[in-house]
Amino acid sequence: MARYGLIIDISRCTGCYACVVACKSENSTRPDVSWIRIQEDEEGEYPQVSRRYVPLLCMQCGEMPCAQACPSEAIRMGAGGIVHIEPDKCFCHEAHPCVEACPFEVLQVNQGKKSYFPDDPASLEKEACEAHRDGVVEKCTLCSHRIVTGQAPACVQACPTRAMIFGDRDDPNSALSQLIAGGRVRDLRPELKLNPSVLYVQT
Amino acid sequence: MAEKNDLEKIYTYCIHCAALCGVVAYLRNGRLVKVEGDPDSLRNAGTLCPKGLAAIQEIYHPERLKYPMKRTNPKGDDDPGWVRITWDEALDTIVTHMQAIKKRYGPEAFFFQKGSTGGSSGSEWYSFFNRLVNIYGSPNFGGTGHICCYTRSCPGLPLTLGTRRKQPVIVYEKSDCIMIVGFNILHTRPNVARKVLDAKARGAKLIVVDPLLSPTASKADIWLGLRPGTDLALFLAMHQVIVQEALYDADFLRDWTNAPFLVRDDNGLFLRAADGKGYLVWDEETGAPVAADPWLPSAVKPALRGSYRVNNTGCRPAWQLFCDLVEPCTPGWAQKITWVPEDRIREVTHLFAATKPASVDWYNGLMRNSNTFYTAVALALLPVVTGNWDVPGGLTYGDRFKLGDVKGDHFLPRDWVEKSLVAMTGLNVTAYNKQQVGPMSLVSEAILTDKPYPIKGMLSLASGVGTSNPNSKKMTEAIRRLDFCAMGDFWKTPAMDMADIVLPCATPWESEYVNYNPPYLMHRRPIVPPRHESWPDLKIIFELARRLGYGEMFWDGDMQKAFNHLLHPFGVSVDDLDAQPRGVYISPPQPQYRKYAQKDKQTGKPKGVDTPTGRIEIYSETLKTLGHDPLPHWREPEPGPFSTPELFREFPFMLSFTPRPMHWIHGQFRIVPWLRQCQPAPLAWVNPRTAAPLGIQEGDPIVVETPRRDGTLQGYIRIKAHLTEALHPQAIGIPYGWWQGCEALGLTECGSLDGSTNVNDLIDDYFRDPVSGTIGMGSYPCRIRKE
Numbered sequence: 001m002a003r004y005g006l007i008i009d010i011s012r013c014t015g016c017y018a019c020v021v022a023c024k025s026e027n028s029t030r031p032d033v034s035w036i037r038i039q040e041d042e043e044g045e046y047p048q049v050s051r052r053y054v055p056l057l058c059m060q061c062g063e064m065p066c067a068q069a070c071p072s073e074a075i076r077m078g079a080g081g082i083v084h085i086e087p088d089k090c091f092c093h094e095a096h097p098c099v100e101a102c103p104f105e106v107l108q109v110n111q112g113k114k115s116y117f118p119d120d121p122a123s124l125e126k127e128a129c130e131a132h133r134d135g136v137v138e139k140c141t142l143c144s145h146r147i148v149t150g151q152a153p154a155c156v157q158a159c160p161t162r163a164m165i166f167g168d169r170d171d172p173n174s175a176l177s178q179l180i181a182g183g184r185v186r187d188l189r190p191e192l193k194l195n196p197s198v199l200y201v202q203t
Numbered sequence: 204m205a206e207k208n209d210l211e212k213i214y215t216y217c218i219h220c221a222a223l224c225g226v227v228a229y230l231r232n233g234r235l236v237k238v239e240g241d242p243d244s245l246r247n248a249g250t251l252c253p254k255g256l257a258a259i260q261e262i263y264h265p266e267r268l269k270y271p272m273k274r275t276n277p278k279g280d281d282d283p284g285w286v287r288i289t290w291d292e293a294l295d296t297i298v299t300h301m302q303a304i305k306k307r308y309g310p311e312a313f314f315f316q317k318g319s320t321g322g323s324s325g326s327e328w329y330s331f332f333n334r335l336v337n338i339y340g341s342p343n344f345g346g347t348g349h350i351c352c353y354t355r356s357c358p359g360l361p362l363t364l365g366t367r368r369k370q371p372v373i374v375y376e377k378s379d380c381i382m383i384v385g386f387n388i389l390h391t392r393p394n395v396a397r398k399v400l401d402a403k404a405r406g407a408k409l410i411v412v413d414p415l416l417s418p419t420a421s422k423a424d425i426w427l428g429l430r431p432g433t434d435l436a437l438f439l440a441m442h443q444v445i446v447q448e449a450l451y452d453a454d455f456l457r458d459w460t461n462a463p464f465l466v467r468d469d470n471g472l473f474l475r476a477a478d479g480k481g482y483l484v485w486d487e488e489t490g491a492p493v494a495a496d497p498w499l500p501s502a503v504k505p506a507l508r509g510s511y512r513v514n515n516t517g518c519r520p521a522w523q524l525f526c527d528l529v530e531p532c533t534p535g536w537a538q539k540i541t542w543v544p545e546d547r548i549r550e551v552t553h554l555f556a557a558t559k560p561a562s563v564d565w566y567n568g569l570m571r572n573s574n575t576f577y578t579a580v581a582l583a584l585l586p587v588v589t590g591n592w593d594v595p596g597g598l599t600y601g602d603r604f605k606l607g608d609v610k611g612d613h614f615l616p617r618d619w620v621e622k623s624l625v626a627m628t629g630l631n632v633t634a635y636n637k638q639q640v641g642p643m644s645l646v647s648e649a650i651l652t653d654k655p656y657p658i659k660g661m662l663s664l665a666s667g668v669g670t671s672n673p674n675s676k677k678m679t680e681a682i683r684r685l686d687f688c689a690m691g692d693f694w695k696t697p698a699m700d701m702a703d704i705v706l707p708c709a710t711p712w713e714s715e716y717v718n719y720n721p722p723y724l725m726h727r728r729p730i731v732p733p734r735h736e737s738w739p740d741l742k743i744i745f746e747l748a749r750r751l752g753y754g755e756m757f758w759d760g761d762m763q764k765a766f767n768h769l770l771h772p773f774g775v776s777v778d779d780l781d782a783q784p785r786g787v788y789i790s791p792p793q794p795q796y797r798k799y800a801q802k803d804k805q806t807g808k809p810k811g812v813d814t815p816t817g818r819i820e821i822y823s824e825t826l827k828t829l830g831h832d833p834l835p836h837w838r839e840p841e842p843g844p845f846s847t848p849e850l851f852r853e854f855p856f857m858l859s860f861t862p863r864p865m866h867w868i869h870g871q872f873r874i875v876p877w878l879r880q881c882q883p884a885p886l887a888w889v890n891p892r893t894a895a896p897l898g899i900q901e902g903d904p905i906v907v908e909t910p911r912r913d914g915t916l917q918g919y920i921r922i923k924a925h926l927t928e929a930l931h932p933q934a935i936g937i938p939y940g941w942w943q944g945c946e947a948l949g950l951t952e953c954g955s956l957d958g959s960t961n962v963n964d965l966i967d968d969y970f971r972d973p974v975s976g977t978i979g980m981g982s983y984p985c986r987i988r989k990e
Binding site: 011012014015016017018019021022024025026031036042044045046047049050051052053116117119122124125154157159160161167181 | 230234235236237238240241247249250251252257259260262263265336342389390393394396398400404416418419421422426428440442542830861862865866876877878880928929930931932947948
């Protein structure tokens with residue numbers, strides 16, 4: 001078995017949005033949806049001030065609070081330890097308990113405009129975007145379609161500063177496991193005990 | 204998502220910044236599916252920034268200009284009355300006006316303007332544009348260097364360092380201390396960003412000098428958030444500490460700089476040997492003057508300090524004058540000017556001077572003040588005096604393999620060069636390549652006043668010329684007053700309302716070129732054909748050349764031949780490049796160090812550097828002769844709270860520019876939705892301590908107003924406030940390059956003048972660096988209020 005995950009090195013993240021746009025480009029998410037966002041934390045007062053950038057995406061939690069909240073069993077642990085939402089089982093119309101249950105606020109409902117350039121027949125963007133059906137909850141898939149072809153997730157490949165490391169936690173020789181063994185890697189919210197596969201090197 | 208093997212792959216590279224990342228484009232049935240960084244490219248190993256990743260939205264954007272158009276209503280009318288025309292009509296109209304204006308006013312009356320990297324086809328085609336301009340005979344070819352890169356390449360530093368036509372090279376892999384000034388390098392140079400962070404991870408110290416806590420500053424070991432425009436005072440104070448504590452490399456100063464050369468007390472010029480050959484130094488061993496040619500026998504130990512008399516002429520070593528200059532510039536003095544605590548200045552100086560190798564790196568943050576010229580000199584002298592010049596990991600300059608020359612400077616008669624606006628304005632020789640017009644205000648002034656001569660026509664490609672320069676009102680009015688103006692771009696820009704002809708340009712993804720992006724010599728082929736009726740800039744230039752009768756000088760219109768001319772120095776052809784996906788692999792030249800010490804084969808003497816003295820010039824006789832200060836003297840930025848206090852009474856804050864993020868290249872791409880979502884609206888950075896008494900909260904709409912030189916209102920912008928501790932309470936941070944809408948996200952264009960978000964509308968172009976002409980805009984007076 002594999003358990004795929006990410007380590008995000010906050011000391012190398014510059015908040016450049018390459019991961020955000022790479023995700024858009026790879027997954028053609030709809031205009032009002034983004035599976036990854038960047039949180040900026042500022043501390044202190046000028047001139048003793050610091051800022052850090054924290055990319056937030058589905059943490060692929062082993063405990064899956066989203067799945068526990070889902071009334072229709074649409075969310076399950078898929079291959080490679082990747083939390084999977086089955087669109088055909090995602091039925092909620094008004095409230096979305098899974099969205100509420102995620103402490104990282106990274107699940108999103110497909111709504112609003114269906115594509116960016118709906119009137120342009122030349123662009124493939126329209127059909128790709130519109131494949132994301134209205135009302136369905138979506139989130140980062142860790143680019144599982146890329147992983148099966150031996151590629152890293154799009155955000156990891158694009159990251160200009162190599163702040164994201166992809167690998168298999170179950171493989172002790174992976175770069176990911178080595179970093180975890182090194183002891184600098186933290187769960188973003190350890191107090192929640194969610195056993196996530198997305199971990200952070202904090203500054 | 205289809206499997207990759209269903210898709211056609213095209214290898215290309217992105218030209219939206221100087222990183223030139225390798226890219227793979229995936230197509231299905233001729234339509235672009237996506238682009239990615241090329242995982243096997245040694246330049247970027249699969250990484251790619253937002254600009255490159257958004258190629259598909261750039262290409263298929265519904266608001267692109269689709270066909271050539273002409274105006275049918277008079278200029279100044281709210282509606283230009285655009286009417287679709289053919290390329291034939293558009294180009295014939297341009298040619299007719301170019302010829303008529305040349306005949307009536309001379310070729311210098313036609314101004315040619317190009318934008319920055321990433322504009323329709325990036326910087327690549329500039330040399331062909333320059334060729335067209337040269338053959339036509341106009342010395343007025345404008346660009347963006349005056350607000351961007353001149354502190355690095357063109358003016359000033361070549362005088363000091365002898366680095367004409369060379370670019371600074373900082374080998375981050377080898378440096379142990381890097382001081383980065385006015386340069387958000389982690390966003391603006393993605394390829395270097397990895398190296399900076401790698402250097403830091405292995406323990407190199409990172410010092411960042413920037414009035415605002417930029418993303419780069421946020422990664423620094425030490426951030427100096429100084430008062431905008433006072434970098435020079437900081438550097439002089441660092442020099443003061445270095446001199447006072449003798450942290451300088453005296454041997455290097457004696458051997459390779461003009462620090463020991465004796466300067467006459469009476470006229471500030473170098474004392475020369477009686478036979479007129481060579482400069483004099485004072486030999487401490489013999490107590491007598493000795494001539495340097497410019498090198499000295501090893502037995503001579505030239506004095507760096509002291510005051511001497513040679514043949515009844517009082518004189519002192521140049522280093523003594525430099526020491527005299529910096530003596531009063533103590534950290535305590537600089538603290539009052541820069542807001543940086545004196546202990547902090549000492550700490551940074553000790554770190555920089557004690558770490559070997561150490562370097563500095565800088566960019567356009569230094570191109571915004573009226574003291575820019577000497578700021579760059581004082582900064583570059585820090586690695587020189589500490590022995591970090593041209594050593595691995597220090598500050599060095601390098602040559603690159605060059606493509607064949609197509610600019611054709613020989614077409615331009617010399618007297619026309621002297622007639623360039625920049626030469627005639629007195630900013631000659633030292634400051635600018637004379638074929639570049641320098642600050643764009645010279646152009647608007649020439650148009651509006653006919654001085655020094657009339658400018659009547661303009662061809663602008665890939666340039667937001669109306670918004671990208673200080674004083675947008677003046678430039679917009681100037682463009683309106685032109686007899687003829689043609690503009691080409693991908694989308695409508697505000698100044699196009701004043702144009703006669705509008706040309707739709709192809710994106711770089713739809714254009715071709717050849718270039719050496721080490722280690723690849725590559726033919727960048729179009730990944731999709733130009734959409735609608737858009738043309739690559741290069742095709743526009745070749746077609747104009749043909750119609751002007753310059754076909755013979757333009758390879759008879761055969762672009763393939765022209766590319767082969769570019770490739771000639773490499774001994775390969777376009778066909779050779781096309782035979783391999785990434786072109787031809789050519790190892791870049793290995794960096795060479797201590798080049799000044801290499802022996803000249805003919806004379807057997809060291810080569811030295813390309814300055815009048817042959818040595819690095821701590822003291823510039825050339826500047827002295829031109830009426831400027833030979834040393835980097837402190838000068839308050841203008842405007843500024845101390846230099847123009849009258850302007851700060853009603854406009855008490857200092858407007859400074861926020862750092863450029865990776866997803867923009869200057870004023871471009873606000874219209875591309877994926878990129879616009881990275882930052883939907885421009886934000887004014889305001890310190891909470893400033894905001895509170897004004898009742899301004901996070902996200903509140905505010906109005907920012909600024910004065911003209913005479914105190915009357917220059918302009919105002921409407922922008923949202925972002926409360927942050929990233930800057931001093933007296934500073935207000937405004938981003939540049941904002942005017943464009945993004946209909947796909949429901950964001951409408953806001954115009955470029957009063958009430959817009961265009962910061963250049965706020966800047967009067969009155970204040971200039973007397974040496975370089977750089978416009979003072981980095982500490983501009985402003986006031987803010989909640990809307």
